[in-house]
Amino acid sequence: MHKNESAENYLEAILMLSKEQLEVRSIDVVNELGFKKSSVSVAMKKLRESGEIEMGPDGHITLTDSGLAIAEKILERHELISSWLERLGVDPETAVEDACGIEHVISAESFEAVKKYILAHQD
Structure with missing residues (x-):
């Protein structure tokens, strides 16, 4: 895929x-x-x-x-990573730009680990 x-x-x-x-x-x-x-x-x-x-x-x-x-996988990665970066204090525009790069190179294993961590530590 x-x-x-x-x-x-x-x-x-x-x-x-x-x-x-x-x-x-x-x-x-x-x-x-x-x-x-x-x-x-x-x-x-x-x-x-x-x-x-x-x-x-x-x-x-x-x-x-x-x-x-493929599109849903990439969109999920984009939305989760950009919102996480914003919660960490990253400027929203920078968070979106960085998420655009990260979403394509992060492995499925690493993304699932990050996703699990983020979901477990939501405010």
């Missing part, structure tokens, strides 16, 4: 957008991530070919089961 960081970012963005609006298109991803249309187009093609997304004739992007699993 491991994807590269770029693919994980795209899948996470699609998931976040799908929670905010009924339909997600490539232009929404462009606006969310601030990337060039051409870069997003190439990424969407790769995600389609690897089976993480489906794209309808109208351009509507849907996460497949495997794409959704």
Whole structure:
């Protein structure tokens, strides 16, 4: 299930957008991530070919089961790590930026240990 960081970012963005609006298109991803249309187009093609997304004739992007699993994993990591860093006193903007890096490189074992610790020590 491991994807590269770029693919994980795209899948996470699609998931976040799908929670905010009924339909997600490539232009929404462009606006969310601030990337060039051409870069997003190439990424969407790769995600389609690897089976993480489906794209309808109208351009509507849907996460497949495997794409959704990856996106949910990354989003959970992002939200948990950024909120934990904020509780430790890190500026919210810095916490979000740092979580974006950490969420892709932390092992499943380490994340589960951190998650268990955080949940056991919530205020």
